[in-house]
Amino acid sequence: MRYVKLPKENTYELIERLKNFGKLYAPIKISERFYDFREVHDVRKIELHYTRTLMPPKKFFFLPREKMFEFDLEKNEYRETIPEVEPFVIFGVHPCDTYGLKILDSVYLDEFPDKYYKARREKSIIIGISCMPDEHCFCNLLRTDFEHDNFDLFLHELPDGWLVRIGSQTGHNIVDRNIKLFEEVTQEDICNFREFERKRAQAFKYHEEWDNIHYLLELEMEHPLWEEEAKKCFACGNCSTVCPTCRCYEVQDIVDIDGTKGYRERRWDSCKFRSHGLVAGGHNFRPTKKSRFVNRYLCKMSFHWTLGVNFCVGCGRCTAFCPAGIDFLRNLRIIAGYEEMSCPPQISGEIPKRGFAYAKDIRGEDI
Incomplete structure (x- = not known):
């Protein structure tokens, strides 16, 4: 160089x-x-x-927002x-x-x-x-x-x-x-x-070992933290908007009033929106705010094997610009075991069945 x-x-x-x-x-x-x-x-x-x-x-x-293509059904043009x-x-x-x-x-x-x-x-x-x-x-x-x-x-x-x-x-x-x-x-x-x-x-404020964070997140999908933090979340999608690596989008066909011409547009989507997990037939893979909340943490902490980094780059935008005051880093540190929950909620004596949140989501049950 x-x-x-x-x-x-x-x-x-x-x-x-x-x-x-x-x-x-x-x-x-x-x-x-x-x-x-x-x-x-x-x-x-x-x-x-x-x-x-x-x-x-x-x-x-x-x-x-971006127009992808235009179409004319009368002329059969694209x-x-x-x-x-x-x-x-x-x-x-x-x-x-x-x-x-x-x-x-x-x-x-x-x-x-x-x-x-x-x-x-x-x-x-x-x-x-x-x-x-x-x-x-x-x-x-x-x-x-x-x-x-x-x-x-x-x-x-x-x-x-x-x-x-x-x-x-x-x-x-x-x-x-x-x-x-x-x-x-x-x-x-x-x-x-x-x-x-x-x-x-x-x-930097913290100097810790985070190589196992994604696996801890998978193991702690029933941690009481998620219920507490999901209640704060507005599900506004702001964290996805300001994230450097969030890339989900939805598409919509905008058709003229006569139904013969139009264009397809794609626009940013967020996994925090209820519609994000909605599929044909009305089934929703993530019907609850909690399931969507946990999913974002799993997504961001997934490992990009080719690049050798996580999908989160640690910029801090999701915390700095969250209108609900949710601290992304604090939540990760709790799961990693570096920080204690403040005022933890009462937990029943029953041992939680860890790792089954995805199965519950697929069945559509409220977790």
Whole structure:
């Protein structure tokens, strides 16, 4: 891998020149507390030291609503609406979010490429940036706190600038076309990079072993925690919306009033919605809020064998933006045995039959 140094005084000049490679999106402050990736015209408004954006970068590739094709029954015609995408740059992507894109790539590009996702992904340039964790971050526990690939450039903070890792041919082109903005990396820069990464690793709130978390979740599907937390849940789907790796969608045909023309649209769905497990005949595989609540934890903590990470990247958005105040990390730590439940409910003397929640859901019984 090639390394260069970007002096601090050249930071905004480089960002301004990124506009030559496509429309520029970056994190900006949109309210007193929140940040989001938005199109940038004034690069001085970009937040280089933000915590997390309201929406992850997935919104640029997997749109909340998207027309898939149009049809005309009278003419017996069908036309796909593959988007024509201009190149664009996403600047300031944290490591957890680059891992999120890597997971989405494995779903939408690998075996059966999704034409709509692919059209946007091929036109994107990803510029990563280092960050310091807050109390909601736990990417270190899931080994998504340092990205090794899946970026064009990655900027690591130094006292007087940035150590830049170049991860693609596009990244090389950006650097070579703006080579006067960069310097050679010195031994002092290497020491500063090492020190920043050490401080960053120490800044995480928890340092625990989570390799067995998915199996503990399967074993503890009748844990009293789920009943308690599911009662708080609004089933609003907000956690799925802000998640970098949630990718479920539903499709609907929108037909003209005469019933002869129309189009098919797909839009984001959530496993927290009652309709998500509903199938033909009215049967629902997850009829209760509790069953849907547990399912999301199992899904996020599933292991992606190809990438070697979980489907959760530890960004903390689901906790930070939950209107019900549900703490995703706290719940996982309880199941992992690192934290006690506060005010636990009374449990009967009967030993719970662990591991049978799925069978109960399939029969449609209320658990």
